[in-house]
Amino acid sequence: MGIIIAAVALSCSFLTALVLWLFLRHKDTPIIRPNNGDLTFILLTALMLCFLLQTVFSLIFSVAISSILAKTILVILSFKGTKSGSRVRKWVGRKITYAIVLTGSLVQTVLCSVWLSTSPPFPDLDMKSLSKEMVLQCNEGPTAMFYGVLNFMGFLALVSFTVAFLARKLPDSFNEAKLITFSMLVFCSVWLSFVPTYLSTKGKYMVAVEIFSILASVLGYWVSSFSQNVISLC
Template sequence: MWDVQCAFFCIPTDSKSCRKCPDDEWPNENTDQCIPKSVEFLSYTDDTIVALFSAVSIFCCLLTGLILGVFIHYQDTPIVKANNRNLSYLLLVSIMLSFLCVFLFLGRPVDVTCMLRVTSFGVIFSVAVSSLLAKSIMVCIAFKATKPGSPWKKWMGGTLSNSIMSTCSLVQVIICITWLSISPPFQDRDTHSYQEKIIIQCNEGSVIGFYSVLGYMGFLAVVSFIIAFFARTLPDSFNEAKYITFSMLMFCSVWIAMIPAYLSTKGKDMVSVEIFAIMASSIGLLGCLFYLTEPVQSFSDVFCQRFHE
């Protein structure tokens, strides 16, 4: 009778010893030969959830593009100008790209997609959150500038907001470049977590680099939330801060909940958690900042009136 340990990890060669199967194979039921292990990753052909992720991502990207088209079409109206037109354009483009970067997580990972996964959504979300941070600061400055003789009037305009957004985004770009230069992510084959299958996954390379990207993104979100939170009590003419506060609260909640779920899963379940966090936070930004705000609601009313006519 064969030893249990031998039966699970080896095939017998004689009555006293056994031959261990290679890492990419495992014993069959009779433990008399080695058979190849199955390979696991989020496949376009074998996983239904991939089709769901793809459909939702494409739909949300098109919806974001539609909202961007509405803003561009009415770019000279007071409503769009008051909504900080250039930052709104940049924010909408960033949300569109965040939906598209979901496809980097689908399919069999390779070295290139592994390097682009976290760095792409890290930079994209940093641009989006930096835009919100600039919006929050400009709302506060705009309120202070309304007072007679206020020195804050000289800070009004696009120069300060563009500088804030560019500087904050550039820091994330530097973090990503440093990470890719020192210890970039790469394709990895996990042959030990499961006995019967091999997990094709992305090894993050430098754990410090990975959490630095997420940490900086979280830092920007927290700062933006704090500034918008204190500005939420401004008069209704400056009520954009309320939407930014709620969007950042949702954004932070999604990523805080994602961390324990990410650490407790393996294989394609771990990738699914990342994709869900990206899509949920992107949908939250889109809904809170554009669907609920005055420009889109006003344009929706106009479209409805024309449709009924």
């Protein structure tokens, strides 16, 4: 199981790095420039790190969700701002996208910092799951902080889903709403299933459930992002 999970993580990380390299190589072309290149680079880098650095998954994944949210909001503002006399014209630009990404990342960083400073995870012995063995595991401390971090990611996913729904009628050439909606549904389905499964699992299998949930949710974002980026290059 460990070998399969590691192979999937490394393969997806390599493919993400390949798409990122293609975008960087063609960053000055007319295809990449109008595709919100900076946000695409941030998103692909965050997804690549999510597959490799699962210990800081919540922080990096919040960057990925914030990037998708910023891209969708930028597309909406761009089309709304093209109307004569529109007040949203002044909001269109890089400042608002960077502000969204930084805000989402900063809030998650504060939550993780409070968690680690007040009650950091510690190694613990599980002597109840198995009758003849002791399992050395990571005790994550108070569940309130753990679910607080998870709920903030869910909040970002819900906002992204709502914004993508509002953008569903925009022209398909510039609209990623369907792909974003798909990735949000995958994320919500995975983590809604994760909570009861995680609570009912004991011992070493808790780690497998957690890693599987992380990979499944990242793969949902990866499929949507990969599809859109490859379509843009083609």
